[in-house]
Amino acid sequence: MRYLPLTDKNRQDMLKTIGASNVDDLFVQVPKKAFIDGLANLPLHKGELEVERILSAYANENHAAPDGPFFLGAGCYYHHVPATADHIIQRSEFLTAYTPYQPEIAQGTLQVVYEFQTMIAMLTGQEIANASLYDGATAMTESALMAMRITRRNGLVLKGVHHPHYLEVLHSYKRNFEDMHIDENITDKTACVIVQYPDFHGNIHDLAALRAECDEHGAKLIVVVNEIIALGLLPAPDMADIVCGEAQSIGLALSYGGPHLGFLACRSAYVRQVPGRLCGETVDADGKRSFVLTLSTREQHIRREKATSNICTNQGLCALAFSVHMALLGEAGFKRLAQLNHEITIDLAEALGKVKNVTVVNDTFFNEFLIRLENPPHSAKEIVSQLAKKGIIGGFPVSQNELLLNATEMTTQDDITQLCEALTAILSA
Amino acid sequence: MSTDLKYTKDHEWLKIEDGNVAVIGITEFAQDALGDLVYVELPEIGSKIAKGADLAVVESVKTAAEVYSPVTGEVVAVNDELPDNPELIKKSLEAGWIAKVKITDEADMAELMDDAAYQDYLKSLD
Numbered sequence A: 001m002r003y004l005p006l007t008d009k010n011r012q013d014m015l016k017t018i019g020a021s022n023v024d025d026l027f028v029q030v031p032k033k034a035f036i037d038g039l040a041n042l043p044l045h046k047g048e049l050e051v052e053r054i055l056s057a058y059a060n061e062n063h064a065a066p067d068g069p070f071f072l073g074a075g076c077y078y079h080h081v082p083a084t085a086d087h088i089i090q091r092s093e094f095l096t097a098y099t100p101y102q103p104e105i106a107q108g109t110l111q112v113v114y115e116f117q118t119m120i121a122m123l124t125g126q127e128i129a130n131a132s133l134y135d136g137a138t139a140m141t142e143s144a145l146m147a148m149r150i151t152r153r154n155g156l157v158l159k160g161v162h163h164p165h166y167l168e169v170l171h172s173y174k175r176n177f178e179d180m181h182i183d184e185n186i187t188d189k190t191a192c193v194i195v196q197y198p199d200f201h202g203n204i205h206d207l208a209a210l211r212a213e214c215d216e217h218g219a220k221l222i223v224v225v226n227e228i229i230a231l232g233l234l235p236a237p238d239m240a241d242i243v244c245g246e247a248q249s250i251g252l253a254l255s256y257g258g259p260h261l262g263f264l265a266c267r268s269a270y271v272r273q274v275p276g277r278l279c280g281e282t283v284d285a286d287g288k289r290s291f292v293l294t295l296s297t298r299e300q301h302i303r304r305e306k307a308t309s310n311i312c313t314n315q316g317l318c319a320l321a322f323s324v325h326m327a328l329l330g331e332a333g334f335k336r337l338a339q340l341n342h343e344i345t346i347d348l349a350e351a352l353g354k355v356k357n358v359t360v361v362n363d364t365f366f367n368e369f370l371i372r373l374e375n376p377p378h379s380a381k382e383i384v385s386q387l388a389k390k391g392i393i394g395g396f397p398v399s400q401n402e403l404l405l406n407a408t409e410m411t412t413q414d415d416i417t418q419l420c421e422a423l424t425a426i427l428s429a
Numbered sequence B: 001m002s003t004d005l006k007y008t009k010d011h012e013w014l015k016i017e018d019g020n021v022a023v024i025g026i027t028e029f030a031q032d033a034l035g036d037l038v039y040v041e042l043p044e045i046g047s048k049i050a051k052g053a054d055l056a057v058v059e060s061v062k063t064a065a066e067v068y069s070p071v072t073g074e075v076v077a078v079n080d081e082l083p084d085n086p087e088l089i090k091k092s093l094e095a096g097w098i099a100k101v102k103i104t105d106e107a108d109m110a111e112l113m114d115d116a117a118y119q120d121y122l123k124s125l126d
Helices: A008-019 A023-026 A047-059 A083-087 A107-124 A136-151 A165-172 A207-217 A228-232 A269-274 A299-305 A316-353 A380-389 A415-429 B028-034 B086-090 B113-125
Strands: A156-157 A181-183 A191-198 A222-226 A242-246 A261-268 A281-282 A289-293 A358-360 A368-373 A402-406 B010-017 B021-026 B036-041 B053-060 B066-067 B073-078 B099-103
Touching: A008 A023, A083 A316, A083 A402, A107 A222, A107 A228, A107 A261, A107 A281, A107 A289, A107 A316, A136 A165, A136 A191, A136 A242, A136 A261, A136 A269, A156 A316, A165 B073, A191 A207, A222 A228, A228 A316, A299 B036, A299 B066, A316 A358, A316 A368, A316 A402, A316 A415, A380 A415, B028 B053, B028 B086, B036 B086, B053 B099
Parallel strands: A156 A181, A156 A191, A191 A222, A222 A242
Antiparallel strands: A242 A261, A281 A289, A358 A368, A368 A402, B010 B021, B021 B099, B036 B053, B053 B066, B073 B099
């Protein structure tokens, strides 16, 4: 018997019910250029050995982070991930992408989720954290929606420079949350003030000043952390109402930009407005410590369209990798890691400051900062291409003459020397 | 339940006090259906509410249910005891009311059931 769950008639009936003429109508939001007409020039079959050769040749065209000096951050950071993390996440007891749908059977998984939440709450100086979200961008938007629900206001104020991808995600949501508006100034209609810490250009903003401004108008303060290792050196943003962001730096490789690990922490008074899953500690029938998914009544499978958000899962495996790596580092190790990042970045800033026609723009930074190129012979983008030809990944161009550069514990003094020499050569050509 | 109460098909009860203020709660039928209550989300005092719109949310261990306003009006009082002690809802009308709404459209009252009509309605659900 063939298993055909849907007949053509079923499909037509469903389309008719929702008022769509064909299946493509369901994808109108996807940009036209993202569609392809069939798979071009793919042979029908090849032997396994041939496929391996072809794909290896493609792979060899990549320039991976460890292949040379690497100064690209911009929201995605190159750090050392201990082999232990990869080993543990591949154990079959753990290897699942999400929280299981019959979660209480998997006590080990729930214990890890609970430990992840505890770590995030401690790092951010908040009382509670959820079981993770897809990435920093969705975490930021979910936090804004949370603040709108808590305050019953619709205005957002963005302070400092934000990651462009995060803003794109915010605007995607805004199209369907018609009441949401983004304003210049904080007023009595402001639901929240959102600031990145450090911001997209590496600047560290004065949170106490923003807190005071928020309090004047009854607005919530949302702090977005792009590079979670910064919290090893910077004071925890405990005066924020919600702290959210991206935790890729701990436990996760760059992997061409994903999967990432969003987090969201806040004061416990807001727990019923938190999106996504939450794990809690309890005791079982025998009085033994155990873990459950809790406050699920906020969620989609129970609240349906009234749910706090349409996110009803988490990044289980990435949260596990984070938790393993963080447990290996410990508090002292995490602070030392942050220290190493900052020290090598100071070295990078000092070295670049000595390059002719280069100015370090930032007054403050953690492990990433902006440089301005005076009268460059090419655009910043072209300069990055020329550096790449020399085997150096030289940062992220944010304008015609500005580059965003990052250094981490992976950066060596030799990497810095190579970058400065190459940049000197390009700028004086 | 008392005879001067009015009821909705969504199992809210309503009692008029001071002429045009509706005291609103949920009936025993709704309480039984929900089970153990863990939280009540109250509306803001001063907020305008339309008949049939969400007035409050009652959360139990297994679900969360909207409480719909049986009348159009303005929220003039909420039962602040409930968020910390949601089981009060089951104790009595005096202890377990959810919110008080000042009615702006008297016509809304005509559509509500009296006690006898509500008892018949409950039988029709069996």
